[in-house]
Amino acid sequence: MKDRWEIILSGVGGQGLILGGSILGEAATVYGDAKATLTSSYGVETRGTFTKSDIIISKREIYFPEVMKADVVLALAQAAYDRYAGKLDPDCLLVFDSGTVTAAQNVQASQYGHPFNRLALELGNPAIANIIAIGTIVGLTQAVAREAFYQALEARFSEKPKAAELNRRAFDKGLELAGKKE
Amino acid sequence: MNPNNSIRFIQGNEAIAEGAFAAGARFYAGYPITPSSEIAEISSRRLPQLGGLYIQMEDEIGSIAAVIGASASGKKSYTATSGPGFSLMQENLGVAVMAEIPCVIIDIQRSGPSTGLATKPAQADVMQSRWGTHGDHGIIVLSPSSVQECFDLTITAFNFSEKYRTPVILLADEIVGHMKEKMIIRKPGTYDVTDRKQPACDPADYKPFQADADGIAPLAAYGSRFIVRLTGSTHDETGFPNSKPENADKFIRHYTDKIENNKDDIVMTKEYKLEDAEFAVITFGCSTRSALEAMDLARGEGIRVGVLQLVTIWPFADSQVRALCSRMKAIIVPEMNLGQIIREVCRVNDSGIPVIGVNKVNSEAITPFEIMEQIREVSKCRK
Amino acid sequence: MPEMKYDDYLVKSRMPLFWCSGCGNGIVLGAILRAFAKLQLDRHNTVVVTGIGCWGKADDYINTNTFHGTHGRALGFATGIKLANPELKVIALMGDGDGATIGGNHLIHAARRNVDITAIVVNNFNYGMTGGQYSGTTLEETYTTTSQFGHIESAFDLCRLVEAAGAPYVARSHVLNVIQLEGFITEAIRKKGFSFVEALSPCPTHYGRHNGMKTAPKMMQWIKENAITLKEAEKKPQAEWENKFVIGKFTDKESVDYSTRYEAVMALAEASVSKGVSEREG
Numbered sequence: 129m130k131d132r133w134e135i136i137l138s139g140v141g142g143q144g145l146i147l148g149g150s151i152l153g154e155a156a157t158v159y160g161d162a163k164a165t166l167t168s169s170y171g172v173e174t175r176g177t178f179t180k181s182d183i184i185i186s187k188r189e190i191y192f193p194e195v196m197k198a199d200v201v202l203a204l205a206q207a208a209y210d211r212y213a214g215k216l217d218p219d220c221l222l223v224f225d226s227g228t229v230t231a232a233q234n235v236q237a238s239q240y241g242h243p244f245n246r247l248a249l250e251l252g253n254p255a256i257a258n259i260i261a262i263g264t265i266v267g268l269t270q271a272v273a274r275e276a277f278y279q280a281l282e283a284r285f286s287e288k289p290k291a292a293e294l295n296r297r298a299f300d301k302g303l304e305l306a307g308k309k310e
Numbered sequence: 311m312n313p314n315n316s317i318r319f320i321q322g323n324e325a326i327a328e329g330a331f332a333a334g335a336r337f338y339a340g341y342p343i344t345p346s347s348e349i350a351e352i353s354s355r356r357l358p359q360l361g362g363l364y365i366q367m368e369d370e371i372g373s374i375a376a377v378i379g380a381s382a383s384g385k386k387s388y389t390a391t392s393g394p395g396f397s398l399m400q401e402n403l404g405v406a407v408m409a410e411i412p413c414v415i416i417d418i419q420r421s422g423p424s425t426g427l428a429t430k431p432a433q434a435d436v437m438q439s440r441w442g443t444h445g446d447h448g449i450i451v452l453s454p455s456s457v458q459e460c461f462d463l464t465i466t467a468f469n470f471s472e473k474y475r476t477p478v479i480l481l482a483d484e485i486v487g488h489m490k491e492k493m494i495i496r497k498p499g500t501y502d503v504t505d506r507k508q509p510a511c512d513p514a515d516y517k518p519f520q521a522d523a524d525g526i527a528p529l530a531a532y533g534s535r536f537i538v539r540l541t542g543s544t545h546d547e548t549g550f551p552n553s554k555p556e557n558a559d560k561f562i563r564h565y566t567d568k569i570e571n572n573k574d575d576i577v578m579t580k581e582y583k584l585e586d587a588e589f590a591v592i593t594f595g596c597s598t599r600s601a602l603e604a605m606d607l608a609r610g611e612g613i614r615v616g617v618l619q620l621v622t623i624w625p626f627a628d629s630q631v632r633a634l635c636s637r638m639k640a641i642i643v644p645e646m647n648l649g650q651i652i653r654e655v656c657r658v659n660d661s662g663i664p665v666i667g668v669n670k671v672n673s674e675a676i677t678p679f680e681i682m683e684q685i686r687e688v689s690k691c692r693k
Numbered sequence: 694m695p696e697m698k699y700d701d702y703l704v705k706s707r708m709p710l711f712w713c714s715g716c717g718n719g720i721v722l723g724a725i726l727r728a729f730a731k732l733q734l735d736r737h738n739t740v741v742v743t744g745i746g747c748w749g750k751a752d753d754y755i756n757t758n759t760f761h762g763t764h765g766r767a768l769g770f771a772t773g774i775k776l777a778n779p780e781l782k783v784i785a786l787m788g789d790g791d792g793a794t795i796g797g798n799h800l801i802h803a804a805r806r807n808v809d810i811t812a813i814v815v816n817n818f819n820y821g822m823t824g825g826q827y828s829g830t831t832l833e834e835t836y837t838t839t840s841q842f843g844h845i846e847s848a849f850d851l852c853r854l855v856e857a858a859g860a861p862y863v864a865r866s867h868v869l870n871v872i873q874l875e876g877f878i879t880e881a882i883r884k885k886g887f888s889f890v891e892a893l894s895p896c897p898t899h900y901g902r903h904n905g906m907k908t909a910p911k912m913m914q915w916i917k918e919n920a921i922t923l924k925e926a927e928k929k930p931q932a933e934w935e936n937k938f939v940i941g942k943f944t945d946k947e948s949v950d951y952s953t954r955y956e957a958v959m960a961l962a963e964a965s966v967s968k969g970v971s972e973r974e975g
Contacts, residue, residue, distance in 0.1 A: 149490075150319065150490060153319045153490055153492075154319045154971040156319075157317065157319045157491075157492035158317050158318060158319055158492075158971045158972065158973050159971070159973070163491075163492055164319065164490075164491070164492060165489055165490065165491050166319075166489065166490035166491075167485065167488065167489045167490075168488060170429060171429060190491075191599045191600070191602040191603040191606070191678075192599050192600050192602075192603040192675075192677070192678050193485070193489050193491075193599060194675060194677075196603075196677070196678070196679075279971075280971050283970065283971040283972070284971065315974065315975055316972045316973065316974055316975065317972065317973050317974075317975035318970070318971060318972050319971060337773070337776070337777050339772075339773060355962070358955070358958050358959040358961075358962035358963070359959075359962040359963055359965070361959065363776050363777065363955065365772070365776060367769065367772070367802070368798050368799060368802040369798065371766060371769065371799075372766065372768075372769035372772070372798075372799050372802070373769075374769075375762065375763070375766045375769025375770045375772070375773065375799075376769050376770070376772045376773030376776070377773060378762075378770060378773060379742075379760065379769070379770035379771060379772065379773025379774035379775075379777070380773035380774065380776065380777035381773075381777075382760060382770075382773075382774060383773070383774050383775075383777035383778040383781065384777065384778065385777040385778075387773070387777070401763055402762070402763055402766060402769075405762055405763055409760075494975065495972075531778070532740050532758045532774060532778060532781055533737065533738055533758075533778050533780060533781050534737070535737060536737075537736060537737060537756065537757070537758055538758050538759075539752075539758070539759045540759065540760050540761070541752075541759070541760070541761035542761060542762055542763055543761055549759070550704075550707070550753065551753060
């Protein structure tokens with residue numbers, strides 16, 4: 129297994145990418161023994177424009193906290209997909225929302241398109257698309273242990289058992305999708 | 311496992327707030343500004359839990375005034391802001407210098423001048439933090455490069471401010487302030503907390519500006535058994551105005567001397583792989599991380615590079631940098647401004663070695679590759 | 694504590710006063726110190742906060758705790774002093790330039806917040822210390838060193854301003870009504886909440902000189918002739934008094950002060966436990 133993962137979570141504001149990245153980071157550091165950094169780039173708008181978070185998970189010290197060579201890119205919006213798809217190396221995993229993103233042909237990265245937004249609606253809440261997608265990333269990379277992610281979810285939603293359960297199901301759904309190419 | 315610590319994955323801004331609570335700070339007055347607002351939000355929730363007080367003032371001028379006032383009433387006090395708000399605070403920062411009132415001002419630097427790019431990082435307040443308020447004075451400025459340092463240096467900032475009866479500036483940046491990282495929250499009792507010296511004399515004899523042998527005057531709080539006269543006007547030991555030239559001279563020198571004469575205590579640096587280095591990167595804040603990554607890249611190519619991180623920016627690490635210049639072939643200074651720290655490096659570069667800046671003001675972090683490029687250049691020249 | 698007389702609060706060694714002959718500041722200072730004595734304020738528990746300007750020198754003559762800050766910011770400092778230790782009596786002394794012009798924003802916000810501070814503004818209609826330039830209370834069509842063709846801005850009615858901002862105690866008097874002034878100041882200090890007293894005062898050296906009132910008596914007379922009591926004003930149509938100085942107590946009501954309200958915040962905060970945080974011993 130790789131000892132360093134450089135992951136970009138991208139989409140538009142309001143999709144919960146920073147939250148998803150935070151839970152991933154908590155799973156890696158608080159409930160795992162890795163180091164992690166999370167940086168986010170955003171504009172002055174809270175909703176609707178391009179945002180990205182860089183999360184690096186590593187067994188070693190992490191100095192520069194921005195992704196230098198992406199191992200995984202998550203694109204939950206077309207604008208995000210278009211920004212990265214053409215620039216990725218063959219060994220990079222490109223995970224995207226197949227419901228809202230039209231995939232390009234000449235992409236070198238391994239593509240994993242799943243209808244995260246639709247699946248989230250099916251599970252009962254469009255806001256959990258981020259967690260399904262992160263489940264898929266965890267399933268594909270094993271960058272953090274599943275159990276650690278469950279613990280991080282539990283802590284985060286300690287006062288909201290319904291939300292905890294929903295997010296857990298979302299994460300499981302994502303894990304299940306890992307490896308399946310749509 | 312260490313029961314004295316707890317591990318969390320949090321933002322630099324959260325860590326700064328936690329550091330303030332850990333240092334015993336119990337009063338925050340501020341005005342919201344990106345990218346510092348998380349410090350206000352967390353303080354507004356946590357301070358009342360700790361028996362402390364949070365107040366949002368009408369502007370940054372009122373904020374620092376309230377912080378100074380609260381400190382005079384005996385509470386460890388702080389505010390957080392960014393470049394535009396820091397500019398508004400400068401006049402009253404001088405009051406804290408002149409009246410020798412401990413307080414901590416946190417500046418999460420963003421791209422400027424003026425409104426600039428409100429959500430984007432910069433490191434361009436280095437000189438504002440040194441000379442922003444008018445008149446001669448010494449100032450202590452610390453700069454964190456990691457979330458852990460945000461916590462630890464905030465405690466140190468309060469300790470220095472209490473020890474030297476002076477405002478201290480924590481000069482962080484948007485990258486470090488908003489970055490989340492693994493961090494250890496130290497539990498009380500596992501770190502030092504300094505409280506300002508209290509007068510031991512008879513209340514009738516107390517003079518709020520009468521320095522002890524260590525150069526620092528004890529500061530009683532309002533409401534104590536001592537009468538405390540504090541002022542931003544030139545005063546003598548009693549706190550009454552005194553315009554005699556010899557008195558003005560004495561006190562204005564004192565504001566500089568009490569900091570500069572204690573550099574051995576105040577100046578903190580971190581050294582990385584400098585033992586066998588031929589080239590050094592001197593840096594601070596977020597750029598430290600790029601420098602360390604570049605150091606490893608360079609060493610991978612067989613170039614012996616080390617890093618000197620300036621943890622204390624002001625007073626400047628003259629002797630450490632001077633000594634480093636005398637044994638390096640060249641020095642590289644990356645900073646997210648057009649060259650503020652590099653001036654200081656050049657000032658003490660008695661050996662006359664090449665000092666090269668890597669300067670970036672496009673709102674993006676300096677990448678390790680950009681530093682690496684300069685390292686390759688200088689290493690070619692010097693072979 | 695032995696009984697304090699008004700001059701027990703006075704720093705006699707700083708005499709004579711710094712102010713010009715004919716200035717009204719000394720009269721206001723006397724009224725303040727008599728109010729202190731009436732209330733038997735504990736010097737150790739009292740903080741006098743000043744800004745910059747002629748009246749900003751007032752703290753030099755008062756032997757309580759003092760804080761002499763920057764121009765316009767006395768209320769900012771006072772807010773921190775008071776909120777950090779709600780037991781203190783905090784009295785901010787400001788002029789019209791200091792407290793109501795450069796510091797106008799702090800004034801309305803301190804009133805709105807209802808911080809338990811007493812603010813006393815001595816209004817002499819201009820910036821005295823810097824040589825008689827116009828301020829936020831300089832009257833329209835009058836002359837100052839920076840309105841040499843007649844002032845074209847209208848003046849703040851400070852009491853109405855502070856009252857509208859929500860202060861529970863607002864009163865105005867002038868240096869000829871010194872008993873009334875002293876009474877207002879006493880009530881204001883006693884008031885729990887933000888209290889505001891405006892004292893109209895002559896500046897014959899600057900404002901008077903530029904407006905045909907070179908001597909103190911002339912300026913005093915002008916204040917007196919242009920003053921009308923609130924009671925009289927209420928009986929007359931507005932047109933008859935709107936350009937006069939309305940003297941009296943505008944507001945005296947009960948309103949829970951900031952520190953008391955904050956106690957409720959603290960109780961709620963202490964009851965709330967931090968949840969939803971990922972944390973482990975390590």
